[in-house]
Amino acid sequence: MPFERMLMMQRPLSRRQFIVRGGKAALGAGIAGSVLAGCGGGSSAGGPVTMWSNLEPGDPQDFFKQNIEPGFEKANQGTKLDVTFQPPAEIDRLVRTALQGGEGPDIIPTPGPAYAAEYVDANLFAELDEYVNQYSWDDKLLGWALDLGRSDDKLYTIPYQLQTMILYFNSTLFEEMGLQPPKSRDELEGLAEELNGQGIVPFAAGIGDEPAAVEWFPTVFWNHFSGPQALYEALTGETPFSDAVFVDAIELFNDYVQRGWFGGSREKFFSNGFDALHADFGDGKAAMNIEGSWFMASAVDFFGQGAGNENDWDWAPLPPMQSGVPQEMYALGIGSTISVNARSANTDGAASFIDYLVADKKRAAEYMAAVPSAFNAPLPFEEGDFPGSMDERVRRQLVSLSQATGNGNFGYTNWTFWPSKSTVYIQEEIQKVLTGDMTAAEYCEGLAGVFTEERKEGLVPKIIEPGA
Known part of the structure; x- marks a missing residue:
């Protein structure tokens, strides 16, 4: 690993x-x-x-x-x-x-x-x-x-x-199906629906080996839906994390999970381990994978003859999910x-x-x-x-x-720019949203409370401004 x-x-x-x-x-x-x-x-x-x-x-x-x-x-x-x-x-x-x-x-x-x-x-x-x-x-x-x-x-x-979060895709599968990496939310959702309709899991995903890895997804949706400027304002205390722009991002993530786009089903999202989800990605059972840049070092283990398939992989920037978010931006x-x-x-x-x-x-x-x-x-x-x-x-x-x-086109990963209690809250409580035991609004309201207290205590690391 x-x-x-x-x-x-x-x-x-x-x-x-x-x-x-x-x-x-x-x-x-x-x-x-x-x-x-x-x-x-x-x-x-x-x-x-x-x-x-x-x-x-x-x-x-x-x-x-x-x-x-x-x-x-x-x-x-x-x-x-x-x-x-x-x-x-x-x-x-x-x-x-x-x-x-x-x-x-x-x-x-x-x-x-x-x-x-x-x-x-x-x-x-x-x-x-x-x-x-x-x-x-x-x-x-x-x-x-x-x-x-x-x-x-x-x-x-x-x-x-x-390191950063990026969109990996099975380039062999994409070529065979005449697909292109999505460049907008509409393209991403249209692609996911097409793949799902053909029995292909849109995104290889799972937190069975490490539940804390669920934090990758709030990172992605807050950066590419809410946007880096909204995150900067929240991390510097100008806007609470209970704001609708963050709630809507979590609701969108939850919607994708409930549709089975991540891992094949909500249950599989919770149970899939890394080797299993990466094997599905390499074999073409799943078409894409949202993961950190570190996966590039181990992609060879799941693609090609050594992995028992003839597939290859490539990557693309994660697309903006609403207007105002930079087209090519990376959560830092x-x-x-x-x-x-x-x-x-x-x-x-x-x-x-x-x-x-x-x-x-x-x-x-x-x-x-x-x-x-x-x-x-x-x-x-x-x-x-x-x-x-x-x-x-x-x-x-x-x-x-x-x-x-x-050029200033960066966002913020949870594990780098959030203080410790807020990070643990993000990891643990988001799972309650996915199981239906908590609403996205309640989740973000709770995060706002934890983060505000840590900010008062001076525990938030330095936040650099995007676009600067």
Whole structure:
């Protein structure tokens, strides 16, 4: 299973654990007090650079050890990179424990901006502004990436492992039936009705393996029906989530589920596991699949001779579902952030590694081509930046995401921009809507209440404005 999907699916558990520990208040009292009371700040002295990584075993870790680690050490003679691979599901707990003990590596990953914000508020990350000038990050990185990493106009984190939700389709089936990917709600619904009428499930879908994955669908419908501007206004407190534009989006999602468009029936939507739904997609029993960009890394397991079929796949942007929503827009997901420990003995060395890993397009493109999904960096890519041997579909997706978000055509994934209790609410309570135990209006009203309380407590991560 691709690293990004595993990380995202495991995140709800760690968020629940965080809530049980008391949230940000526990972080501030338990870590900031014990670590910073006797700390006079970090140092820029030389020496080894220590790093914790949340890369999965297998190809991601192997590529890092064989290419990135020796490459950095060769480019920075005398600086040794000491990396420790930690389980993705445990990385946040391990970081918290280490910092509470006054320890931790020089380079610290987090599972996303909401987590990073807690450490920034507790003064546990070093400021990186001097390195923006030193390494010309303003010229290298996409503007929104630096904006997202800033707090009170100071840079503390670099977002990494970009992801988004897209529409996959069985291109062999589409060609045989003379179909095209939908570019509007009318086209999507007409296509779904045609497929359903011929006994083909419109969308492979199911949450049997991981119920928390249901949050993908509110993400899709709020972004592509309600729209990124409406979400921005809600996430910044201008509009409540009980507004009709969000209620209508959930009602539309529920309607599609009740029609059997997702997974074949409501019951199958709840019971289908990932391997089963992906096998149906590859075999042509289902025509499309709404999933994250991480699926590209495992699509080969379900298409072609190795999977027992002669089918192929492709992808397209999710269509706007009402007027005013951009034609090509991607909900922005951040799988990880990278920061420097405020107590680091070698902040210069740590910053040089961040620059080496993230800010060079040629190197980043090679990493992204070698191990899809694991090293996606926020850089202004063009088609020619990637190796010719790279899968054209993957290259096209990475370039499209880079260019669209660079132009401000982005939305917001639940797992990146919502605070923890709101995220858990989205995952758990939406299932009651699908079973008929709660209305869409009641669901959104409840979310509005939870979100408002978290916003009052300062738990909402930084929200960058679309179109900016």
